[in-house]
Every structure is written in structure tokens, then in C-alpha cells.
């Protein structure tokens with residue numbers, strides 16, 4: 001093994017200079033959207049309902065309108081105008097509770113939208129997806145939370161069993177901050193029940209202005225005790241970043257943290273000491289004004305120099321309209337990353353997946369043969 005004088009990196013696969021010059025030539029090629037689409041990507045923080053495109057919501061609306069001409073729900077293309085992405089904490093959460101959940105409220109619309117979401121992630125070059133969703137009971141259609149989870153897991157299993165698909169997908173069940181402890185326990189029970197059908201972990205999400213996370217400590221402790229993986233929305237707003245809240249969330253021993261915006265040095269140090277992976281969502285944080293400033297001010301710039309794995313994610317591509325390939329492109333242009341660095345960023349996410357060794361092996365194979 002020798003040290004290349006150009007990059008001062010070690011080459012382990014061939015004659016030092018040749019290897020480095022090839023790598024450098026590839027790295028110096030510009031990063032464009034064609035490259036970031038082709039790049040195999042791992043998506044670990046995507047909310048199912050937030051990932052439904054406007055076009056898909058419109059198709060659902062059209063189909064419902066045909067069946068019920070007096071349908072009292074506005075056309076999604078009017079309710080969520082094309083190009084509108086400036087949803088902030090006040091307007092974002094009601095979009096689901098007051099609108100999208102009313103539209104996607106039967107088995108047909110859940111199946112149609114979930115299938116479309118899987119197709120869109122795969123078409124964008126995602127090779128491994130952990131989709132998350134909050135179990136939802138829909139009384140008017142006689143759908144229980146169990147029915148909802150079963151419906152989604154069936155679709156995911158069918159997707160994974162189709163060998164023509166290049167992406168594998170697994171499910172994380174979300175507890176909403178507005179839930180009671182009994183409701184959170186129900187989510188954990190469902191995660192346990194559907195583990196053999198592809199549920200790999202549990203999440204805490206929802207409006208960061210609501211709820212007291214201490215309510216859920218016993219539920220998440222139970223999830224941990226049975227070996228479910230845990231990811232939580234962490235310090236998304238100043239209100240959800242009190243010392244008490246962050247200590248409570250860390251006491252659940254989460255495997256990954258989402259957003260991680262308002263963290264003091266003390267918490268940064270704890271996250272690094274425990275090597276907890278961070279799921280960062282550039283466009284969501286900029287459009288929703290969860291950060292001050294723009295892309296180049298995003299805390300990705302800080303975390304990427306830390307020791308913890310950093311995973312770029314979309315959060316809600318249906319709302320913020322930036323697919324994962326666009327997020328990689330934004331990272332490249334705002335933080336001056338070349339092709340080789342983007343590949344390393346994408347590949348590092350393998351160490352953070354909840355599905356474990358079989359998938360890890362498949363993903364390592366994909367990256368080992370993929371040339372920048």
C-alpha cells in the first residue's frame with residue numbers, strides 16, 4: 001500500500017498514482033442532475049403521506065370525483081398549487097390533518113398513492129428506502145390502524161418480491177407527538193406484529209409545538225427492549241429543543257436522529273460520543289424556515305465535518321418537491337462536493353440502515369461496482 005503524493009490518500013487497490021489520477025479525473029467531472037439521478041441512493045427519512053406528489057393526489061381526487069360528483073374536497077392542484085413549497089410549521093401540519101388525510105382515506109387511495117411513491121423513489125435512483133408512516137384509523141371506511149399497516153406492508157412486500165425492482169423498501173411506524181401513551185403503545189404493538197412483514201423501526205414525529213415527549217418514554221423503552229430500531233425527530237424547532245426534551249429523547253437510545261437543528265455543543269458532543277447517525281433534509285429545512293438562511297447555511301455544513309454518519313434525506317418530497325437526486329445536487333453545489341465525495345456520502349448511509357446485514361451486503365455490492 002502506498003501514499004499518493006497528489007491526494008495524500010492511500011490507494012489500496014492498485015499502483016498509487018494511477019488509481020488516484022483516475023479517481024481525481026472522475027471526481028473533477030461536474031456534478032449535474034444526471035449524475036445525482038444515476039448515483040445509487042439510500043433514503044432513510046421519508047414520510048409516506050408527505051411523499052405523495054401533487055399529480056398523484058390529483059389523480060386520486062379525479063377518481064373520487066367521478067364516483068362522487070358532489071365530493072366536497074378541493075382539487076389538489078388548487079389546494080396545493082404547483083410550485084408552492086413555502087410551507088412553514090404553521091401551515092405544514094394542517095395540510096395533512098385538514099386536507100391530504102381527507103383525500104387519501106380509503107384502501108384504494110392508500111394503495112394507489114403508496115405504489116406511486118415507491119415508483120417515484122425508485123425512478124430517482126433510490127436503491128434502498130425506509131419509508132415511515134403514522135398508523136391511521138379511518139372510521140368512515142371502517143379501516144383500523146392494523147388494516148392501514150397491513151395494507152402498506154402488503155404493498156412493500158410485493159414490491160420487494162418483484163425481482164425487476166432495483167429498490168428494496170422497509171417500513172418505520174411513527175408515533176405522532178399528539179398521541180396519548182395508549183396510542184403510542186398501539187404503534188409499538190403494530191411494529192412488533194408486522195416486524196416479519198418489513199417493519200424495521202419506530203419514529204417520533206409530528207408538530208414539534210405539540211406534546212410532551214416524556215409521555216412516550218415507556219413505549220419507546222419497550223420498542224428498544226424488543227430490538228426495534230428507533231429514530232426520532234430531534235431539535236427540529238427551538239421549542240422542541242429544550243434540554244429536558246433532548247435528554248429524554250437521548251435516554252431512549254435512538255439509533256438515528258432526524259433534522260438535529262437546534263443543538264447546543266453539549267448535545268452535539270453527546271451525539272458524536274455515541275456515534276448516532278443524523279438524517280438531514282436540506283430543502284425541507286430551508287422552505288419550512290426551520291433554519292435561518294439558505295442552503296449554504298444549512299447545518300449539513302457542520303455535521304459533515306463531524307465524526308457521525310450523515311444521511312441526506314427528502315422528508316416530504318410531495319410537499320417540498322425536491323427528490324433525493326436534487327438534494328444531492330444541492331449538497332454538491334452549496335458545499336462544493338465532487339462526484340467521489342457524493343458517492344462516499346451516499347455509501348456511508350449503509351452503516352445506518354435498519355435492515356441489517358443482508359441488505360448491507362447487497363448495497364455494498366452496488367457501490368463497489370458503481371463508477372463515478
Ligand SMILES: CNc1ncnc2c1ncn2[C@@H]1O[C@H](COP(=O)(O)O)[C@@H](O)[C@H]1O
Pocket residue numbers: 047048049050092093096097132133134135174176205206207208233236284288315316
Ligand atoms: C417538516 N418535518 C416533519 N416534522 C415532523 N413530522 C413530520 C414532518 N414531515 C412529516 N411529518 C409527519 O408525517 C405525517 C405525514 O406522513 P404519514 O401520514 O405519517 O405517512 C405528518 O402528519 C406529520 O405528523
